[in-house]
Amino acid sequence: DAKTTQPNSMESNEEEPVHLPCNHSTISGTDYIHWYRQLPSQGPEYVIHGLTSNVNNRMASLAIAEDRKSSTLILHRATLRDAAVYYCILRDRSTNAGKSTFGDGTTLTVKP
């Protein structure tokens, strides 16, 4: 299954926007791009997903490159509660496969 690559860590100041990048150069046409985040000692939490068009929800925005080989999760105003590990994964909608491969994600530190 297609894999993703993300920077190991990023820092942001509180109340500033954060752009978290993800590369998925081997993405197939039927892969959805999903983002999750994980707080310490908790399971991953769904953030947002998209296929081709940019997406917005109450938590974040997802910007997808035109060739779909990369995407960016945008937190418009980072808060201390946004400090977490962020994972970008691909989920193939065309097959019966259930597996999604998580990398090690990006650890976001938010400074007050």
Added chain:
Amino acid sequence: DTGVSQNPRHKITKRGQNVTFRCDPISEHNRLYWYRQTLGQGPEFLTYFQNEAQLEKSRLLSDRFSAERPKGSFSTLEIQRTEQGDSAMYLCASSFGSSGNTIYFGEGSWLTVV
């Protein structure tokens, strides 16, 4: 709370003992997944079920590991003859419908083998 529920949340066991974890997915979710996660790493896929059928298993799932979902609802993950390397958080997740859909995770079950 109607999210994915996992029990027990924490388990400490002696090497060589058997342990079992239970997962109750979100109601009506037909797919259920097990992942394992160690400190500093992302979740690693173990296995998944569609209804009661186990459709995929990772090579990580050695013969000491067995997962079941007998009635297509809750699932159990059993580890026999535990080893210290089994110490990890075991995550359960569920989803509804097709493969591309969102998966919802439980809070995990921590296993410490001493």
